[in-house]
Amino acid sequence: MVGRHRGKMRQRDLGTSATPTTTAATPPTSLAATPLTTSAIGLGCMGLSQGYGPADDDESIRVIHRALDLGVRMLDTAISYGRGHNEQLIGRALAGRHDDVAVATKFGIVRGDDGVRLDARPEHVRGYCESSLRRLGVEAIDLYYLHRVDPEVPVAETIGAMADLVAEGKVRHLGVSEITVAQLDQAAATHPITAVQFEWSLLWRESEADIVPAARRLGIGLVPYSPLGRGLLTATLDAATVDRSDFRRTDARFHDEALNDNLRQVAALRDLATKLGVTSGQLALAWLLAQGPDVVPIPGTRNRRRLSENVAAADLELSPAHLDRLDAALAPGTWSGDRTSFAVPVTTRRSVS
Numbered sequence: 624m625v626g627r628h629r630g631k632m633r634q635r636d637l638g639t640s641a642t643p644t645t646t647a648a649t650p651p652t653s654l655a656a657t658p659l660t661t662s663a664i665g666l667g668c669m670g671l672s673q674g675y676g677p678a679d680d681d682e683s684i685r686v687i688h689r690a691l692d693l694g695v696r697m698l699d700t701a702i703s704y705g706r707g708h709n710e711q712l713i714g715r716a717l718a719g720r721h722d723d724v725a726v727a728t729k730f731g732i733v734r735g736d737d738g739v740r741l742d743a744r745p746e747h748v749r750g751y752c753e754s755s756l757r758r759l760g761v762e763a764i765d766l767y768y769l770h771r772v773d774p775e776v777p778v779a780e781t782i783g784a785m786a787d788l789v790a791e792g793k794v795r796h797l798g799v800s801e802i803t804v805a806q807l808d809q810a811a812a813t814h815p816i817t818a819v820q821f822e823w824s825l826l827w828r829e830s831e832a833d834i835v836p837a838a839r840r841l842g843i844g845l846v847p848y849s850p851l852g853r854g855l856l857t858a859t860l861d862a863a864t865v866d867r868s869d870f871r872r873t874d875a876r877f878h879d880e881a882l883n884d885n886l887r888q889v890a891a892l893r894d895l896a897t898k899l900g901v902t903s904g905q906l907a908l909a910w911l912l913a914q915g916p917d918v919v920p921i922p923g924t925r926n927r928r929r930l931s932e933n934v935a936a937a938d939l940e941l942s943p944a945h946l947d948r949l950d951a952a953l954a955p956g957t958w959s960g961d962r963t964s965f966a967v968p969v970t971t972r973r974s975v976s
């Protein structure tokens with residue numbers, strides 16, 4: 624049965640894993656003293672500036688306002704999304720409403736006319752942060768992520784520079800994204816880390832074998848990005864839509880035979896969703912939320928109706944039998960095509976380990 628809670632969207636604490644375990648090699652952190660409380664589901668804002676086709680700024684602002692009205696308390700952005708456009712848009716949307724929501728932004732990926740590169744040199748971190756503060760129109764960033772570890776810079780050096788920003792009050796919490804377990808350990812040994820962001824959904828479950836247990840061992844909150852499998856898990860995606868969007872065309876899971884295979888895989892999700900009277904996307908989000916109270920997915924959409932649909936997934940409760948059925952039908956490794964997004968040599972965790 625799918626149960627529904629009425630009222631305000633449930634809240635979650637990041638950085639206070641329910642049962643963090645510690646060993647001699649992983650001394651306890653002080654994360655529990657400074658949890659970041661947020662809604663069970665956040666809003667991924669990337670698509671409002673890049674990735675899935677054109678967006679309209681006025682409608683995007685309405686999407687953000689609808690999210691706040693529905694109880695969303697986490698907006699996810701990055702300097703690189705639209706090369707600053709996304710942060711500016713959020714700054715405009717939140718004018719006078721900054722206290723209503725936590726804003727998470729990221730630095731480390733630099734998009735320029737000559738393509739995409741990484742830069743997380745410690746001497747540049749302050750400049751990136753100050754430019755984000757200006758665009759967002761805030762005095763402090765609630766959650767500041769290292770978007771990608773810079774292969775030229777030991778992660779502890781970048782985190783050290785980020786820790787200085789916390790000490791100065793420019794940043795409240797630190798996060799990391801697309802990181803290996805070894806790097807996560809080094810980051811957490813340098814400064815408490817509140818959240819780790821990584822691709823996790825019924826489409827891509829590889830991180831259940833490494834980052835998920837590592838983050839829980841360290842008491843770090845889990846923020847799955849692309850939780851709708853970049854749209855695939857909504858069972859509404861087709862080849863024509865992929866052709867029109869710039870982001871998925873470079874991802875092997877959305878090409879030719881792999882896309883056809885994957886659309887067939889989605890049928891199992893759609894069948895169970897239909898039986899439960901929910902949408903496939905809602906079921907995919909409910910499955911993620913059922914993975915633990917430390918999981919805060921950030922689905923993205925440019926559309927208010929879809930936003931409402933996604934947020935309503937926070938009210939769904941799946942029975943153990945339904946979770947078992949999804950686990951079996953959409954087990955890790957059952958999908959076609961490797962996960963290869965833009966800037967792949969530096970954005971695939973396995974290639975930088």
Ligand SMILES: NC(=O)c1ccc[n+]([C@@H]2O[C@H](COP(=O)([O-])OP(=O)(O)OC[C@H]3O[C@@H](n4cnc5c(N)ncnc54)[C@H](OP(=O)(O)O)[C@@H]3O)[C@@H](O)[C@H]2O)c1
Binds near residue numbers: 849854924932
């Ligand atoms: N840390 C990182 O490296 C990283 C990487 C990627 C993303 N992210 C973050 O994660 C967020 C979410 O990831 P994502 O946007 O890549 O993928 P996603 O949330 O899995 O999927 C977004 C796609 O699904 C579509 N969609 C959303 N809700 C839908 C619904 N109810 N029915 C049908 N289609 C729906 C959207 O289209 P419409 O817009 O047309 O609704 C869009 O094409 C991003 O916004 C970003 O903030 C972080």
